[in-house]
Amino acid sequence: MHRSKMLFLTALVVLGWAAGDRARSDEQEATANILAHALEAARNVCHEACERDQAAEADPELVQARMYLRETARPGGTMMRQGPMLAIERLNPEFAKRLAAAIREVRVAGLAEAGVFSAYRPPVFGVGGFTDKFYSLHAYGLAVDMFGIGIAGSPEARIWHETAARHGVVCPYGYGHRVEWNHCQPTQLQAVTPANPLRETITGAGPVDIEQMFEVGNRLLANIETAIASVVENRPVPAIYTMSRSRLSMSTRFARRSARLRTAKRHSFTIRQVMANRAGHKVRRGIRAARHAPSRTRIKVVVLSKRMK
Numbered sequence: 001m002h003r004s005k006m007l008f009l010t011a012l013v014v015l016g017w018a019a020g021d022r023a024r025s026d027e028q029e030a031t032a033n034i035l036a037h038a039l040e041a042a043r044n045v046c047h048e049a050c051e052r053d054q055a056a057e058a059d060p061e062l063v064q065a066r067m068y069l070r071e072t073a074r075p076g077g078t079m080m081r082q083g084p085m086l087a088i089e090r091l092n093p094e095f096a097k098r099l100a101a102a103i104r105e106v107r108v109a110g111l112a113e114a115g116v117f118s119a120y121r122p123p124v125f126g127v128g129g130f131t132d133k134f135y136s137l138h139a140y141g142l143a144v145d146m147f148g149i150g151i152a153g154s155p156e157a158r159i160w161h162e163t164a165a166r167h168g169v170v171c172p173y174g175y176g177h178r179v180e181w182n183h184c185q186p187t188q189l190q191a192v193t194p195a196n197p198l199r200e201t202i203t204g205a206g207p208v209d210i211e212q213m214f215e216v217g218n219r220l221l222a223n224i225e226t227a228i229a230s231v232v233e234n235r236p237v238p239a240i241y242t243m244s245r246s247r248l249s250m251s252t253r254f255a256r257r258s259a260r261l262r263t264a265k266r267h268s269f270t271i272r273q274v275m276a277n278r279a280g281h282k283v284r285r286g287i288r289a290a291r292h293a294p295s296r297t298r299i300k301v302v303v304l305s306k307r308m309k
Contacts, residue, residue: 062093065100072103072115074147078127079119090120090210091141092217095169095186099144102167106149106160113148114160117182124204129179133204135191140198141207142217143185152181165227172230187220188230 066088075084088096099116106114120141123133130136137143150156157175164171164184172190173180192198198220201213222230 059093061097065097066091068100068104069096069116069119072107073119074113074115074117076117076145076147078121078125079116081125082121084119087119087121088116090207091144092186092214092221094218094221095142098168098186099164099184102160102164102169105167106163109159109163111148111150111156111160115147116144117147118145122202122204122206130191134199134202135193137185137187137189137192139202140192140213140217142187142189142220143183146182146184149182152176152178157181161231165231166224168222168224168227170222170227170230175231187217187222188226189220 066085069088069091070085073079073084073088075087079087091099103114103116118127118138121127121136121138123136123139126133128136128138133139146160149160153176161171161175169184169186170188171181171184172188173183175181197216198213201208201216207213
């Protein structure tokens with residue numbers, strides 16, 4: 001009986017060790033699978049960056065242009081969502097060089113705040129005036145929105161348009177357009193239709209192959225003569241563009257505010273103050289607020305005008 005118990009206990013120990021070995025083996029296999037998936041994901045993330053790094057090593061001018069665009073940028077919401085540097089690195093390389101050269105020149109000319117506000121953005125962000133975001137050149141690294149070039153129709157905006165054109169950068173809607181005066185690109189193309197080969201180079205989340213996207217985009221680049229000829233005050237908006245002409249973009253509001261701060265114009269404003277004849281009683285919101293004043297109280301409206309220097 002004692003021997004049977006010993007054999008039974010020995011069998012339990014052996015089975016326990018075997019089960020433990022299988023558990024450890026399963027755990028190790030699961031860990032190995034997790035590591036393999038993580039490594040594959042890291043490779044996918046690194047692939048695009050590695051390709052950019054290799055291209056950059058062969059083109060120091062491109063590296064300098066990208067760094068300059070990043071240093072002078074005023075990143076908006078879409079740039080911050082993906083990282084300002086990534087938004088710039090996904091711009092077409094030739095476009096990035098042209099854009100950096102134009103910004104350098106216009107800053108020397110007096111537009112010290114000129115820079116990129118919105119650069120590359122994938123269709124999945126849902127930003128822009130096109131109903132179908134795949135129409136936007138931003139999704140292919142072929143468009144930017146500028147900051148610090150004055151308001152629509154201003155002398156500063158015209159200076160930027162003319163300077164950009166000399167470097168092969170087209171601002172197709174004209175410096176007088178109320179919404180898109182600050183939209184610039186290296187091509188005359190205004191929308192990427194479904195038949196365009198560029199469509200095959202991206203998904204909603206971004207480029208399928210960034211080098212292929214750049215290669216196809218290079219076929220659409222305008223020459224400097226064409227860019228200079230495109231400097232016009234107004235240009236018709238394509239029918240496919242759906243944003244209201246009266247709607248101002250975020251960059252427009254920033255530009256107007258900046259222009260107001262820099263301008264020494266004198267503005268007039270009116271202050272309306274409604275006072276009751278009771279001591280210490282004031283009604284804050286103009287004539288309509290007089291309803292809240294005590295009954296049988298005479299209301300006096302005082303209108304003050306002031307000139308700002």
